Amino acid sequence: MLINTNEKILIIGAGGQIGVELTENLNRLYGSNNVVVADLKPSAALIENTFEQLDVMDAKRLFEVVKKHDISQVYHLAALLSATGEQNPMFAWKLNMEGLFNTLDLAKEKHIAKLYWPSSIAVFGPTTPSVNTPQYTVMEPSTVYGISKQAGERWCEYYFHKYGVDVRGLRYPGLIGWKSAPGGGTTDYAVHIFHEALKVNSYTSFLSEETALPMMHMEDAIRATLELMHAPAEQVKIRSSYNVSGLSFTPKELAAEITKHLPNFRITYQPDFRQAIANSWPKSINDAEAQLHWGWKAHYDLPKLVENMLSNLKSKV
Numbered sequence: 163m164l165i166n167t168n169e170k171i172l173i174i175g176a177g178g179q180i181g182v183e184l185t186e187n188l189n190r191l192y193g194s195n196n197v198v199v200a201d202l203k204p205s206a207a208l209i210e211n212t213f214e215q216l217d218v219m220d221a222k223r224l225f226e227v228v229k230k231h232d233i234s235q236v237y238h239l240a241a242l243l244s245a246t247g248e249q250n251p252m253f254a255w256k257l258n259m260e261g262l263f264n265t266l267d268l269a270k271e272k273h274i275a276k277l278y279w280p281s282s283i284a285v286f287g288p289t290t291p292s293v294n295t296p297q298y299t300v301m302e303p304s305t306v307y308g309i310s311k312q313a314g315e316r317w318c319e320y321y322f323h324k325y326g327v328d329v330r331g332l333r334y335p336g337l338i339g340w341k342s343a344p345g346g347g348t349t350d351y352a353v354h355i356f357h358e359a360l361k362v363n364s365y366t367s368f369l370s371e372e373t374a375l376p377m378m379h380m381e382d383a384i385r386a387t388l389e390l391m392h393a394p395a396e397q398v399k400i401r402s403s404y405n406v407s408g409l410s411f412t413p414k415e416l417a418a419e420i421t422k423h424l425p426n427f428r429i430t431y432q433p434d435f436r437q438a439i440a441n442s443w444p445k446s447i448n449d450a451e452a453q454l455h456w457g458w459k460a461h462y463d464l465p466k467l468v469e470n471m472l473s474n475l476k477s478k479v
């Protein structure tokens with residue numbers, strides 16, 4: 163169903179794991195002629211849309227793209243994630259913060275009307291209560307990625323209160339989808355495992371068997387994003403970023419569910435540096451505020467997610 167508005171949307175980092183699926187959904191809602199995609203380089207998955215080569219740290223070029231297409235809304239997805247961030251901490255800080263400031267400033271100067279910027283469960287740290295982690299709690303992130311997301315949340319709230327910027331965000335958990343590949347996070351094992359299960363019937367997990375983490379099917383994540391962006395402004399009471407919960411599981415539980423479909427599937431464990439990152443994050447998330455303010459509810463549980471991933475990837479892998 164097409165929404166009949168004058169909105170022109172720019173997705174920055176559109177070639178990534180979320181961007182590819184978000185583009186597809188925004189095309190359906192607004193028409194691909196109203197959705198411009200930007201990234202460092204073109205992606206074969208984005209052929210329907212006008213592509214702009216853009217480094218989000220280049221404020222002048224970003225401004226040119228926004229003016230050229232008369233953009234009214236930006237979804238800013240470009241970032242370095244938790245695992246790649248730890249390989250290059252100062253660059254992760256630079257990219258994650260400069261990109262956010264450049265897009266926030268566009269909204270502050272009224273060149274765009276609305277900005278979406280995702281945060282992460284990485285804003286939490288080892289001192290955070292790890293089960294059913296609430297929206298408001300101790301937050302002492304231990305990765306540069308988490309520090310950049312926490313700082314970003316504070317700046318979003320600041321720009322909302324100080325300059326009236328309509329900025330909205332979600333603290334995504336690990337996202338699992340079959341249409342696009344993940345880009346360097348600690349939760350990526352929960353996507354790779356499906357590809358390897360179908361290819362070679364086995365997988366070596368870089369997280370230990372009992373590592374529980376919050377996760378979400380990509381369809382739920384995109385729906386949450388669009389529900390938040392379409393909610394009336396007065397319902398969006400949190401401008402830093404909302405907790406959103408999907409499901410939680412360990413590698414062992416995920417493997418057991420896969421084995422119901424592929425009885426010979428075997429998992430082994432070789433934890434690496436990502437184990438310490440995972441240990442510092444919550445096991446499950448309380449999203450009472452998102453439920454209350456704009457009616458959030460996830461659809462996917464573990465059996466449904468595994469069935470969906472395996473059946474869709476079967477023909478792809």
Ligand code: NAD
Nearest residue numbers: 175177178179180217218239240241280282334336337345
């Ligand atoms: P990704 O790594 O898959 O995609 C990021 C995209 O940004 C890539 O296509 C990359 O080429 C592009 N990019 C990198 N540097 C750029 C630059 N300087 N200018 C323009 N584009 C640039 O990431 P993703 O998983 O799609 O995540 C998108 C956002 O969602 C990020 O902010 C991430 O922190 C957040 N997030 C993702 C997850 C997840 O599980 N995928 C969870 C929590 C939060």
Ligand code: SER
Nearest residue numbers: 243244282347348349
């Ligand atoms: N999936 C992301 C990561 O692992 C969470 O922000 O980095």
